[in-house]
Amino acid sequence: MTDRHPAPDSYDPQAVEAKWQARWAERRTNEADLAGADRPFYNLMMFPYPSAEGLHVGNMFAFTGSDTYGRFKRLQGHDVFEPIGFDAFGIHSENYAIKVGVHPAELIPQNIANFTRQLTRIGGMFAWDHVLSTTDPAYYKWTQWIFLQLLKAGKAYKKKAAVNWCPSCKTVLANEQVVDGHCERCGTAVEQRLLEQWFFRITEYAGRLLENLDDRSKMDWSDTTTTAQRNWIGRSEGAELDFALEGGGAIRVFTTRPDTVFGATFMVLAPEHPLVDRLTAPDRRAAVEAYRTAAAKQDLVSRKVADKEKTGVFTGGHATNPATGAPVPVWIADYVLMEYGTGAIMAVPGHDERDFEFAGRFGLPVVRVVAGEDEDAGTPLAEAFVDNVAGRLVNSGRFDGLPVTEAKRAIVAWLAERGTATPRVQYRLYDWTISRQRYWGPPIPVIYCDACGTVPVPEDQLPVLLPPIEDFRPDDTGVSPLARHGEWYYVPCPACGGPARRETDVSDTFLDSAWYYLRYPSTEFADRPFDRERTAKWCPVTMYIGGNEHAVLHLLYSRFIAMVLHDLGHVGFEEPFRRFRAHGLIVKDGAKMSKSRGNVVIPDEYIAKWGADTFRLYLMFLGPFQEGGDFRDEGISGPRRFLDKVWALVDQCERTTLMGSELHKSVVVKWHQTKRKVTEAMEALSYNTAIAAQMELLNTVRESNCCERHLVKEMVVMLAPFAPHFAEECWERLGHETSVFDAAWPSWDPALTVEDRIEIVVQVNGKTRSKVEVARGAGEEAVLEAALADETTLRFTGGREIRKRIYVPGRLVNLVVG
RNA sequence: ACCCGAGUGGCGGAAUGGCAGACGCAGCGGACUCAAAAUCCGCAGCCGUGAGAACGGCGUGAGGGUUCGACUCCCUCCUCGGGUACCA
Numbered sequence: 001m002t003d004r005h006p007a008p009d010s011y012d013p014q015a016v017e018a019k020w021q022a023r024w025a026e027r028r029t030n031e032a033d034l035a036g037a038d039r040p041f042y043n044l045m046m047f048p049y050p051s052a053e054g055l056h057v058g059n060m061f062a063f064t065g066s067d068t069y070g071r072f073k074r075l076q077g078h079d080v081f082e083p084i085g086f087d088a089f090g091i092h093s094e095n096y097a098i099k100v101g102v103h104p105a106e107l108i109p110q111n112i113a114n115f116t117r118q119l120t121r122i123g124g125m126f127a128w129d130h131v132l133s134t135t136d137p138a139y140y141k142w143t144q145w146i147f148l149q150l151l152k153a154g155k156a157y158k159k160k161a162a163v164n165w166c167p168s169c170k171t172v173l174a175n176e177q178v179v180d181g182h183c184e185r186c187g188t189a190v191e192q193r194l195l196e197q198w199f200f201r202i203t204e205y206a207g208r209l210l211e212n213l214d215d216r217s218k219m220d221w222s223d224t225t226t227t228a229q230r231n232w233i234g235r236s237e238g239a240e241l242d243f244a245l246e247g248g249g250a251i252r253v254f255t256t257r258p259d260t261v262f263g264a265t266f267m268v269l270a271p272e273h274p275l276v277d278r279l280t281a282p283d284r285r286a287a288v289e290a291y292r293t294a295a296a297k298q299d300l301v302s303r304k305v306a307d308k309e310k311t312g313v314f315t316g317g318h319a320t321n322p323a324t325g326a327p328v329p330v331w332i333a334d335y336v337l338m339e340y341g342t343g344a345i346m347a348v349p350g351h352d353e354r355d356f357e358f359a360g361r362f363g364l365p366v367v368r369v370v371a372g373e374d375e376d377a378g379t380p381l382a383e384a385f386v387d388n389v390a391g392r393l394v395n396s397g398r399f400d401g402l403p404v405t406e407a408k409r410a411i412v413a414w415l416a417e418r419g420t421a422t423p424r425v426q427y428r429l430y431d432w433t434i435s436r437q438r439y440w441g442p443p444i445p446v447i448y449c450d451a452c453g454t455v456p457v458p459e460d461q462l463p464v465l466l467p468p469i470e471d472f473r474p475d476d477t478g479v480s481p482l483a484r485h486g487e488w489y490y491v492p493c494p495a496c497g498g499p500a501r502r503e504t505d506v507s508d509t510f511l512d513s514a515w516y517y518l519r520y521p522s523t524e525f526a527d528r529p530f531d532r533e534r535t536a537k538w539c540p541v542t543m544y545i546g547g548n549e550h551a552v553l554h555l556l557y558s559r560f561i562a563m564v565l566h567d568l569g570h571v572g573f574e575e576p577f578r579r580f581r582a583h584g585l586i587v588k589d590g591a592k593m594s595k596s597r598g599n600v601v602i603p604d605e606y607i608a609k610w611g612a613d614t615f616r617l618y619l620m621f622l623g624p625f626q627e628g629g630d631f632r633d634e635g636i637s638g639p640r641r642f643l644d645k646v647w648a649l650v651d652q653c654e655r656t657t658l659m660g661s662e663l664h665k666s667v668v669v670k671w672h673q674t675k676r677k678v679t680e681a682m683e684a685l686s687y688n689t690a691i692a693a694q695m696e697l698l699n700t701v702r703e704s705n706c707c708e709r710h711l712v713k714e715m716v717v718m719l720a721p722f723a724p725h726f727a728e729e730c731w732e733r734l735g736h737e738t739s740v741f742d743a744a745w746p747s748w749d750p751a752l753t754v755e756d757r758i759e760i761v762v763q764v765n766g767k768t769r770s771k772v773e774v775a776r777g778a779g780e781e782a783v784l785e786a787a788l789a790d791e792t793t794l795r796f797t798g799g800r801e802i803r804k805r806i807y808v809p810g811r812l813v814n815l816v817v818g
Numbered sequence: 819a820c821c822c823g824a825g826u827g828g829c830g831g832a833a834u835g836g837c838a839g840a841c842g843c844a845g846c847g848g849a850c851u852c853a854a855a856a857u858c859c860g861c862a863g864c865c866g867u868g869a870g871a872a873c874g875g876c877g878u879g880a881g882g883g884u885u886c887g888a889c890u891c892c893c894u895c896c897u898c899g900g901g902u903a904c905c906a
Contacts, residue, residue, distance in 0.1 A: 231821060347906090348906090692840065768837050812887090
């Protein structure tokens with residue numbers, strides 16, 4: 001950063017910014033008329049987790065990009081509502097609080113105050129009247145209410161599920177706290193433990209969540225995000241097949257490759273599979289039990305590591321292959337997961353890599369049932385042949401010769417007739433576990449009564465307040481610290497008045513953030529989560545911007561909750577975010593910012609040095625918003641010089657008559673072209689090119705040395721989304737008493753975006769050789785004639801025969817010579 | 819391993835089938851200045867020919883293809899970033 005010494009009447013960002021921030025607050029410029037707006041536009045940015053470190057430059061980039069869009073929409077005449085809030089519950093806050101030994105309820109307000117200061121300083125158009133924090137009882141009361149609606153509707157249920165358990169710290173760990181199968185803090189090997197936990201039935205909605213992704217009338221999202229969601233939901237089409245057991249019953253498997261059933265030479269069950277006991281032969285019992293115990297102890301993360309060596313044991317039992325009628329041995333192995341499909345697979349080692357590896361390890365037979373184009377049935381397999389598009393069946397009885405795709409249908413139909421197959425769609429998505437055995441979250445509003453069982457807390461008793469306990473650390477009981485707080489924990493049953501206990505788990509932070517956009521427009525209503533009319537007016541969110549790290553969980557959970565609320569009649573839409581765009585990431589001098597590298601950029605010092613407007617302009621200029629870019633200290637002086645030049649132009653407007661001078665046609669054309677280009681670029685979030693276009697216009701004006709007031713005014717308006725304080729000040733200096741944000745976005749005249757005479761590029765054999773100037777409306781004949789007569793062109797055509805002439809209207813001529 | 823994104827001057831980046839390098843940073847030359855900073859004017863992809871205005875060739879990670887024409891579309895490969903992870 002180099003020092004600059006401003007001349008007395010030059011642009012002083014600190015003074016300008018302080019002035020306008022005060023004025024915006026006083027005039028309430030940034031608040032939308034929520035009840036009366038004519039053209040509501042809900043411009044939402046993912047709310048931040050208020051960390052102790054404050055907002056870093058990457059956050060500022062994202063917030064500025066969202067704010068720039070909101071301000072642009074406002075200038076286009078929309079009533080823009082741009083709220084902000086804080087996602088302050090969760091394990092991040094809790095762990096940090098434990099680390100520094102200060103209660104999160106004390107830390108969070110300090111952090112929020114700091115975030116508020118930063119977000120105000122950068123000049124965000126935030127509707128502070130509607131600020132919210134998820135830790136506020138007035139907010140989480142309704143988070144609990146949403147839980148109860150799902151419970152009532154049968155969309156919430158309780159079941160035992162595995163958690164990561166550190167036997168040394170005696171506490172439940174989140175997946176992120178497990179590093180290489182060991183506890184992040186003490187290094188002890190992590191085990192799994194089964195706990196009763198609450199789940200939401202998101203899998204019931206898998207199909208709809210998937211279908212809506214393709215419905216443009218409901219959602220316009222960036223492709224990368226919809227693709228990530230599609231993959232996460234993971235739809236697979238296949239069939240369930242039954243492998244009969246001696247003495248009745250069957251092992252049911254799910255497969256996407258029913259065409260390979262003739263090659264199923266063994267079966268594998270998940271160690272937890274309920275049929276394991278029945279199948280295990282007496283002499284195998286010891287080995288099977290040992291394997292099951294070992295599998296049960298493993299932590300949740302390493303259980304699912306793909307490249308580890310295959311393990312498993314034979315149960316001693318057999319089942320019957322429904323296609324061949326042959327008995328196949330049944331094994332158990334931890335590579336088969338109880339949570340997916342039926343918890344059992346038919347193993348086809350010839351055509352599945354995992355099964356191939358397993359068969360090789362344990363000496364099980366490999367049979368080829370699919371062959372590629374030029375292969376014959378006898379070719380031995382050196383590796384699994386997994387191509388499921390090309391290839392024909394072999395060693396599959398009457399199905400030999402059928403292409404794979406056809407064989408899938410034919411075999412399922414054949415087995416279905418005999419009652420051993422059912423077509424089936426399977427999703428990878430699993431139900432959402434919302435229980436957290438922690439302190440810092442909204443208590444799940446449920447009471448357990450010995451007489452009545454599980455009783456929901458009556459809605460009129462919400463919120464269930466999180467008690468302000470001193471010791472909020474997890475302890476060796478494995479249940480939430482809340483269980484230690486007797487007068488909170490023991491309550492009379494709301495149904496029978498008898499002795500009862502509260503649920504001590506709190507809910508996942510993702511539940512807090514799954515509905516916050518519904519709360520913003522209704523923050524002043526204490527008696528309802530979201531007002532019906534307000535919601536109808538403002539929701540779904542018109543434009544949502546956020547990081548792609550939330551492409552899956554947050555966005556999917558929000559969609560699910562909206563869908564449930566829709567089905568229960570609480571909201572009129574299924575999809576909460578009409579438009580979503582992911583912002584890119586900022587790196588510093590080519591490397592990712594991180595504390596360990598010591599290259600984290602703190603925005604405050606840059607803002608103090610250059611002002612918020614220059615900083616904003618630089619952030620939006622350094623790269624495409626949706627891709628991010630490289631933050632370099634040297635780069636920031638360019639945008640500042642640009643503002644200085646605009647300032648000087650406004651200055652000239654104020655005190656000279658030169659401003660009346662007639663514009664050259666070329667300046668008029670550039671002006672109108674710029675208005676079009678900037679408008680289109682803003683809409684596409686291509687802020688860097690929008691700014692470049694404005695710089696070009698300024699350069700043209702300066703070079704031509706002619707200008708007029710109207711042009712300068714429009715320049716200021718186009719600059720306003722990026723440099724709001726600067727634009728306000730210029731607007732005032734240009735003689736306006738109202739906010740620049742109440743001005744209209746400039747429009748352009750398409751006829752004036754084209755010069756009277758245009759340049760046509762002349763290529764010979766595809767290489768640019770010359771240019772000719774023609775009148776704007778010149779026809780093909782005239783242009784070709786001019787091109788052929790051009791001296792430079794003639795040097796390259798050299799009298800040779802012209803075999804082909806290509807004419808692109810208004811742009812180019814290509815002459816192909818022999 | 820799979821899925822997604824990206825690879826363009828010294829640097830950030832622009833152009834998504836039609837003049838590659840807009841705009842900006844850094845750099846170089848000049849003006850102003852006692853001098854420096856700031857500001858203003860100009861130069862600027864690489865290689866070659868030329869004293870020179872100029873002229874020619876090459877050039878968007880690598881190789882192939884489609885096309886009158888490819889940074890842009892297709893195939894194969896390499897590198898980097900992000901996501902997912904034994905999903906049957």
